[in-house]
Each structure stands twice: as structure tokens, then as C-alpha cells.
Amino acid sequence: MEKILSHISFLSRPPIKIKLSTMHIPVLLNESIEGLNIKEGGIYVDCTTNRGGHSIKIAKALKKGGTLICIDLDKVALKEAEQEISKIKNVPTLHFIHSNFRHLPSILKELGVGHVDGILADLGLSSQELDESKRGFSFRFDEPLLMTYDSNPSEDVTTAFDIVNYWSESTIADILYGFSDETYRGRIASAIVKARIEKPIKTTFELVDIIAGAVPTIYRHKKTHFATKTFQALRMAANDELGSINDLIASLPNILASNGRACIITFHSTEDRIVKQGLRANNDTLKAITKKAIIPQEKEINENPRARSAQLRIVERI
Numbered sequence: 001m002e003k004i005l006s007h008i009s010f011l012s013r014p015p016i017k018i019k020l021s022t023m024h025i026p027v028l029l030n031e032s033i034e035g036l037n038i039k040e041g042g043i044y045v046d047c048t049t050n051r052g053g054h055s056i057k058i059a060k061a062l063k064k065g066g067t068l069i070c071i072d073l074d075k076v077a078l079k080e081a082e083q084e085i086s087k088i089k090n091v092p093t094l095h096f097i098h099s100n101f102r103h104l105p106s107i108l109k110e111l112g113v114g115h116v117d118g119i120l121a122d123l124g125l126s127s128q129e130l131d132e133s134k135r136g137f138s139f140r141f142d143e144p145l146l147m148t149y150d151s152n153p154s155e156d157v158t159t160a161f162d163i164v165n166y167w168s169e170s171t172i173a174d175i176l177y178g179f180s181d182e183t184y185r186g187r188i189a190s191a192i193v194k195a196r197i198e199k200p201i202k203t204t205f206e207l208v209d210i211i212a213g214a215v216p217t218i219y220r221h222k223k224t225h226f227a228t229k230t231f232q233a234l235r236m237a238a239n240d241e242l243g244s245i246n247d248l249i250a251s252l253p254n255i256l257a258s259n260g261r262a263c264i265i266t267f268h269s270t271e272d273r274i275v276k277q278g279l280r281a282n283n284d285t286l287k288a289i290t291k292k293a294i295i296p297q298e299k300e301i302n303e304n305p306r307a308r309s310a311q312l313r314i315v316e317r318i
């Protein structure tokens, strides 16, 4: 009964205050482009191209003699980026690569590129992926539990469905702790495992119901939606987000040309901690350009609430 009531109260409340948008607004755009210190004619990589919000600006600065390598796991978004960027006057040489950015060393090898002058990674997911991808990233829409950045995932790709239906209770609790510091990780993990004995958990709303039934009433009425942390942790686990970031950072010293820059934008503390630690571990070869992470100005946050938790770290190859 409590489970049903909690779901009704969830449905009867305005779901979320963030404005729905069909457009992804690039975050810390000027700061990251400035941070890349773009050399006309250089070679640059956008590891998280999406529909090209940052790439378009990089391409314009690079001009004809330059090279821009655009990577993304989301094939649909990458195709749209290709269409937009190709329209630019004096467009640099372009490569669109549907891949995980953790494979950047082999991508460059295949393209015959030794070193690059700049790398951008604007981590996480885009507004369209959240709102329109139908891959189950948001607890606001009833969708299949996929949560893969890959728009066309192969059979062997781990999905949120695999995690909630096949991973052990303790591993689910661990990811809820490690990836999103969820206070009620034990209760949620236990409720997930109980529910899946009855039938597989297939959709976002089924999962929201289970979480609603597991957490205390007071938690269900907090400003931040009670499913936020579970969804974040599942997304991070399904995509091995921290593993991908670690691999990318570890490869920077070998990939960046002398004085080449890397700009990394994160959206929550776990992600930023991994980036900060990873960059610090390489401080014999990577010098931080600013002591503290750069955060958006108030004007940007007012115009784009998604920017509110963004942090930009910039390093230069010594």
C-alpha cells in the first residue's frame, strides 16, 4: 500500500523544476575554448562532441589548416554534429569517431596522429540524452532501463537493466555509495533485489516505484528527487564513467604535444575528485593552469541551470 501511495504522491507532485529543453546549451563554453589556447592549424580532440556545442567553436578557431577529431558514443548526436560543423566556412580537416574516449590512444594511432595540441572532455550526458533519448536516463519519463551513452548498444554492453536485475545486493549498495553517496543505499539495494524475485525490473517507473517504497517519507519530499542519486549511480556504473575518465587522464602525458592543453568539465563531486586526483598523479608532466577549478559565472547559471555544478580543470603538457 505504502508503495502505491508513494508513487501516487510522486506523480501528483510537479516532477522537477528544471526547464525542459530540446537544446543542449554548451557549458563553460568561452572558458574552455580560452583554456584550450587554440593554435590556428593545430590538432584538437573533442572527446564528448554530442551535437557539437564546443566543437563548432573549436572548428571556427582552428580554420582550414587545422584538424578536429570529434568523438562520441552517441551516434545520433555525432551525426548531427557532423552536419552542423561541416557547414562552417574554412572548415578544418574533420574526423567523426563513434567510440569511447577511453580509446583515444588507439583512435589517434589509426588516424596516424602522433600528438595533439588540445583535448576537451565535457563529461556526463547532454540535455537531449536526458530528455529525448528514450534510453532511461531520467526518472521523469517511463522508458526502458538502458542508460547507455551508446545510442545503439551491442549485446555485450552493460545496461542499467543488467545492473538492477543481475548484480548482487552488496554491489548495488556499493555503487550507490561510491558513485552518488546515497544515504539509503542499503534499503534501496535490498528493495531492488526483493522486487526482481517477483519479476524483472524493466522500466524507469518500475525502478522509481521500488525506490519510493524503500526510502523514508521525508526523503521522498525533499527538494532533490529521491531517485536522483540512484539514477546517477546506475548511469555511472553502466557506462563505467570513472574508468573511462581514468583511462583518458592516464593517456594525456603521451598524447599531448609540448604545451598542449586538456580541458575537463565535470558535473559532480565524485567526478571532479577523480579528475583532480588523476591530474595530480601526473603533475610531473601536466601543469595545472589555474590552481582552483573554474566555475560558471552567475549569469551563465541563470541562463542555463544545468551549468550550476560544472567545474573546469585545465592542464598543460610540460
Ligand SMILES: C[S@@+](CC[C@H](N)C(=O)[O-])C[C@H]1O[C@@H](n2cnc3c(N)ncnc32)[C@H](O)[C@@H]1O
Pocket (backbone or CB within 6 Å): 024, 025, 026, 027, 047, 048, 049, 050, 051, 052, 053, 054, 055, 071, 072, 073, 074, 077, 099, 100, 101, 102, 122, 123, 124, 125, 126, 129, 149, 150, 244
Ligand atoms: C555533456 S555532453 C557534451 C556536450 C557538448 N560539449 C556540447 O556542448 O554540445 C557529453 C557527451 O559525451 C558523451 N559521452 C559520455 N561519456 C563518453 C565516453 N566515455 N566516450 C565517448 N563519449 C562519451 C555523451 O554521449 C554526450 O554526448
